[in-house]
Amino acid sequence: MEGKRKHKKAPIIIGVVAVIVIAAGAGFWVWHEQPSFCNAICHEPMDAYVEGYYEDSSQMSYAHQVEDVTCLQCHEPKLDEQIHEAVVWVNGSYEMGEDNMLSTVGVRADANMCATSGCHGMNEVVAATQDWGGEEGVNPHDSHQGYALDCSSCHTAHGQSYMYCNTCHDYAVPEGWAEPVSTTAKTA
Numbered sequence: 001m002e003g004k005r006k007h008k009k010a011p012i013i014i015g016v017v018a019v020i021v022i023a024a025g026a027g028f029w030v031w032h033e034q035p036s037f038c039n040a041i042c043h044e045p046m047d048a049y050v051e052g053y054y055e056d057s058s059q060m061s062y063a064h065q066v067e068d069v070t071c072l073q074c075h076e077p078k079l080d081e082q083i084h085e086a087v088v089w090v091n092g093s094y095e096m097g098e099d100n101m102l103s104t105v106g107v108r109a110d111a112n113m114c115a116t117s118g119c120h121g122m123n124e125v126v127a128a129t130q131d132w133g134g135e136e137g138v139n140p141h142d143s144h145q146g147y148a149l150d151c152s153s154c155h156t157a158h159g160q161s162y163m164y165c166n167t168c169h170d171y172a173v174p175e176g177w178a179e180p181v182s183t184t185a186k187t188a
């Protein structure tokens with residue numbers, strides 16, 4: 001019985017792959033580039049991400065949407081990952097949080113994702129936050145924590161960003177960002 005239940009999924013997976021292969025010849029890749037593709041089939045878990053991208057002006061993904069940056073310009077599609085996603089989706093083996101977002105986040109924004117040609121130049125990014133909050137020598141983009149520290153340490157694409165430095169310091173926090181609760185006594 002166990003084996004039989006498992007096998008029931010196989011035709012569905014084969015079906016999904018077959019649809020993808022057939023559709024590939026029919027402009028599928030053009031459709032695939034559109035943000036609407038992401039939740040056309042996969043309402044769960046994609047709806048909240050697509051909604052935030054179009055409607056929640058507090059989100060970094062929205063700020064990119066306004067500049068016509070598509071989902072796939074950040075999420076560079078890789079065939080193996082997409083097949084993995086399709087299988088996980090068919091099996092339903094993912095968990096959603098109360099915010100209707102995936103509970104386990106595997107993607108991280110780093111210099112490879114963000115500081116690429118046509119997107120952000122690190123020189124400009126560093127210059128934009130020099131003497132942060134009017135404090136000389138303070139720069140979230142260039143500190144003893146590192147130059148081009150993983151952007152996800154602070155910036156969240158589909159939610160609230162987080163002033164990582166304030167785990168220890170008491171620097172200015174941009175409007176709408178979360179301020180971490182210090183576990184140690186704060187320094188200057």
Ligand code: HEC
Nearest residue numbers: 035038049050053064071074104105106107109156157158
């Ligand atoms: C500006 C770049 C950017 C854009 C545009 C963007 N994302 Fe994301 N996405 C990220 C980053 C960074 C994360 C990691 C979590 C976070 O920061 O919210 C992420 C996480 C996700 C996740 C969770 C994935 C996982 O494995 O944890 C999904 C699903 C997702 N994005 C879907 C979308 C969809 C759908 C769109 C378009 C409607 C989109 N994203 C647009 C950068 C982006």
Ligand code: HEC
Nearest residue numbers: 110111114115120125128140148149150151153154164174
């Ligand atoms: C330690 C926290 C932190 C990290 C890590 C971080 N940032 Fe930032 N970033 C900030 C803060 C704070 C701002 C100012 C936001 C504001 O004023 O609303 C900012 C602003 C920006 C801006 C807007 C600059 C402008 O012109 O106003 C860009 C672009 C940016 N960051 C890119 C990046 C990239 C790319 C990375 C990763 C390589 C990164 N950030 C990593 C904290 C961080």
Ligand code: HEC
Nearest residue numbers: 137138139140141142143144145164165167168169187188
């Ligand atoms: C894990 C804790 C921790 C984190 C996170 C952290 N710092 Fe620090 N930082 C320190 C400590 C400890 C010192 C030394 C403080 C001292 O001697 O007064 C320091 C010193 C500094 C100094 C030298 C000036 C001063 O206040 O003494 C600057 C500037 C600074 N940090 C910026 C940052 C920035 C920007 C970030 C975020 C990217 C950051 N720090 C994240 C712990 C931290």
